[in-house]
Amino acid sequence: MPNRSRVIQILDVTATVTWKPMKNLRIRVMAPGDVRVSAPTRTPQRVVERFVRERIDWIHRAESRVRVPKPMGEEEERAARSRLQLILDELAPVWIERLGLSQRGVRFFIRKMTTRWGSCTPSTARIRLALALGKTEPRLVEYVLVHELTHLFEGGHGPAFQARMDAALPDWRARRKALNRLSPR
Numbered sequence: 001m002p003n004r005s006r007v008i009q010i011l012d013v014t015a016t017v018t019w020k021p022m023k024n025l026r027i028r029v030m031a032p033g034d035v036r037v038s039a040p041t042r043t044p045q046r047v048v049e050r051f052v053r054e055r056i057d058w059i060h061r062a063e064s065r066v067r068v069p070k071p072m073g074e075e076e077e078r079a080a081r082s083r084l085q086l087i088l089d090e091l092a093p094v095w096i097e098r099l100g101l102s103q104r105g106v107r108f109f110i111r112k113m114t115t116r117w118g119s120c121t122p123s124t125a126r127i128r129l130a131l132a133l134g135k136t137e138p139r140l141v142e143y144v145l146v147h148e149l150t151h152l153f154e155g156g157h158g159p160a161f162q163a164r165m166d167a168a169l170p171d172w173r174a175r176r177k178a179l180n181r182l183s184p185r
């Protein structure tokens, strides 16, 4: 039997319900206004509706968490880029020196990124930084900078990597936490 779908409205939540062969009711909040419910094939609609109603507060909280930032306009992009470049001009030489990387010919590229704040190719010493960093505090840019530079010594994020981060930037975990609340988009 093909999966059956229907849109239901519970208070201010519009949800798409799909009945399919599965064990338990499940709600996923994809984006504000995009709530999806999966229900076992034989679940009556009133049971689904009650399930959603009982979780309205949770759905509202989830919707506010997944709020997708609107893309930067051209002007905003230019501003972010020049601000990030300024911060980088200030911090990069200091950290390259401090970490003993002067001979590595490290080069930086500012790129639009959607899922990561930075990346590093150790073989070429190329480091890419997310354009959106230009909208954050310099201490968060500094964290990403030191993180990516540290990858020139250590590939993964294991104990050796963490030990280097601890030595270089003792509060890096707090900075990472602050950064994780933002989106690189």
Ligand SMILES: [Zn+2]
Pocket: 147, 151, 156, 157
């Ligand atoms: Zn990394």
